[in-house]
Amino acid sequence: MSSWMKNGMFRMKITQSGMDMTAGFTWQHRCNRVLALVAGVILITCAGCRTDTYTHSRFRERSARLTTVALMPAQIRTGIRGDLHCHTTDSDGKDDLEAMAMAARERGYEYLAISDHSKRVAMARGLDAKRLGQQIRRIDRLNERLEGIRLLKAAEVDILENGSLDLPNDILKELDFTVCSVHYHLNLPAEKQTERILRAMENPYFRILGHPTGRLINARPPFGFDLEKIMKSASERGRILEVNSQPDRLDLSDVHCKMAKEHGVRLAISTDAHQTSELDFMRFGIAQARRGWIEAKDVINTKSLEDLLVCFSAGQRRTKEDQLFFEVVT
Ligand SMILES: [Zn+2]
Numbered sequence: 001m002s003s004w005m006k007n008g009m010f011r012m013k014i015t016q017s018g019m020d021m022t023a024g025f026t027w028q029h030r031c032n033r034v035l036a037l038v039a040g041v042i043l044i045t046c047a048g049c050r051t052d053t054y055t056h057s058r059f060r061e062r063s064a065r066l067t068t069v070a071l072m073p074a075q076i077r078t079g080i081r082g083d084l085h086c087h088t089t090d091s092d093g094k095d096d097l098e099a100m101a102m103a104a105r106e107r108g109y110e111y112l113a114i115s116d117h118s119k120r121v122a123m124a125r126g127l128d129a130k131r132l133g134q135q136i137r138r139i140d141r142l143n144e145r146l147e148g149i150r151l152l153k154a155a156e157v158d159i160l161e162n163g164s165l166d167l168p169n170d171i172l173k174e175l176d177f178t179v180c181s182v183h184y185h186l187n188l189p190a191e192k193q194t195e196r197i198l199r200a201m202e203n204p205y206f207r208i209l210g211h212p213t214g215r216l217i218n219a220r221p222p223f224g225f226d227l228e229k230i231m232k233s234a235s236e237r238g239r240i241l242e243v244n245s246q247p248d249r250l251d252l253s254d255v256h257c258k259m260a261k262e263h264g265v266r267l268a269i270s271t272d273a274h275q276t277s278e279l280d281f282m283r284f285g286i287a288q289a290r291r292g293w294i295e296a297k298d299v300i301n302t303k304s305l306e307d308l309l310v311c312f313s314a315g316q317r318r319t320k321e322d323q324l325f326f327e328v329v330t
């Protein structure tokens with residue numbers, strides 16, 4: 001049993017199970033809806049005519065951005081061929097050379113750079129020239145029997161307060177490249193901190209500036225220094241800036257990644273892994289670079305081993321022709 005109850009715009013069907021609000025609309029309501037719909041279409045069309053150019057350009061801009069964002073991570077993610085910053089049990093890492101090499105190979109890398117701390121970072125049992133020399137020879141021997149992965153000989157060399165590097169050039173020249181980082185005297189006045197890093201970058205064996213701004217997320221702000229000046233110098237000298245993928249660092253920030261790109265500075269996305277599992281931090285660095293509009297071609301560790309080594313050695317050359325060559329291969 002049911003009955004209909006009229007209530008202005010619509011009628012309610014009262015059934016044994018209660019009121020059915022969708023049971024039916026009156027003809028007046030149907031007419032009102034049609035009129036509202038027609039009026040809406042007219043208004044939207046008029047507004048569309050006036051804002052056509054604006055809407056289109058905004059749409060195009062957003063589409064381009066979405067397309068770029070969608071493509072970039074894939075390009076970088078599939079393009080990363082190795083990690084250029086990690087530590088082993090020789091300094092403060094938890095896994096040895098071979099374990100790190102195997103873990104990198106499992107991740108499909110062509111190369112992994114071993115960059116243990118230098119002696120100034122005593123709490124991490126940093127290496128002096130003698131111990132680094134021993135490690136270099138061990139890596140050479142290991143490379144002879146490793147298959148499917150190449151260990152690169154590097155070091156995370158401390159940048160001392162006066163801008164000199166913590167290890168002599170005699171041992172640095174035996175490395176494939178260096179990662180040079182600030183770990184102490186973090187609160188120097190801006191001018192001094194800037195000069196310190198600029199001076200370090202003048203060293204012919206300086207290649208990558210590690211965790212460039214020194215920030216620790218929610219714990220320590222970036223150095224008070226002139227990063228733009230440092231980027232200009234890095235661009236002129238062919239120095240590379242790191243995107244450190246450690247979750248508490250993510251240094252460079254996304255804004256600084258974009259700034260580096262605008263200055264023509266190449267980046268290395270590295271994990272600074274202290275154990276095999278931390279090699280997986282790479283995805284955080286990639287995401288960071290992606291937010292800074294970095295493309296695969298801006299990232300040095302998307303290169304093949306051969307091109308990477310050419311790029312590192314080209315950075316030592318100072319002639320105009322060599323600089324041109326460096327530009328071409330990178
Ligand atoms: Zn460091």
Ligand SMILES: [Zn+2]
Nearest residue numbers: 085087156272
């Ligand atoms: Zn490190």
